[in-house]
Amino acid sequence: xxxxxxxxxKQAMAVNPSRMExxxxxxxxxxxxxxxxxxxxxxxxxxxxxxxNGRPLFVFIDGPVHEGRKDRDEExxxxxxxxxxxxxELSYGSYSKRARDRIVAEILKERPANPY
Numbered sequence: 001x002x003x004x005x006x007x008x009x010k011q012a013m014a015v016n017p018s019r020m021e022x023x024x025x026x027x028x029x030x031x032x033x034x035x036x037x038x039x040x041x042x043x044x045x046x047x048x049x050x051x052x053n054g055r056p057l058f059v060f061i062d063g064p065v066h067e068g069r070k071d072r073d074e075e076x077x078x079x080x081x082x083x084x085x086x087x088x089e090l091s092y093g094s095y096s097k098r099a100r101d102r103i104v105a106e107i108l109k110e111r112p113a114n115p116y
Contacts, residue, residue, distance in 0.1 A: 017038065021048075027101070036048070047060055057086045058087050059107055062089065066091070088106070088110055
């Protein structure tokens with residue numbers, strides 16, 4: 001789903017996102033950044049999709065629930081990258097505002113300034 005400024009971020013969430021994914025979405029919304037959440041892709045779903053220089057950047061935010069499936073996640077994302085997709089993988093140990101801010105900062109580093 002597309003997020004557009006003025007839209008409630010809850011409207012853009014399509015599945016059951018983690019607390020961190022919700023917090024990152026709110027932080028991006030507060031910065032008036034256009035993004036998609038829970039973007040369906042072949043084999044998987046990206047947590048956040050942001051466009052930069054006309055190309056989508058697919059962001060995967062992995063918390064503790066991903067511990068038991070790191071190999072599968074890595075294999076899937078490697079396949080997506082080999083297909084020419086831009087992938088950003090970010091992880092955190094447990095939810096905190098500090099971890100959220102770090103993740104948002106990493107996302108913002110990967111995209112140009114807001115066009116508004």
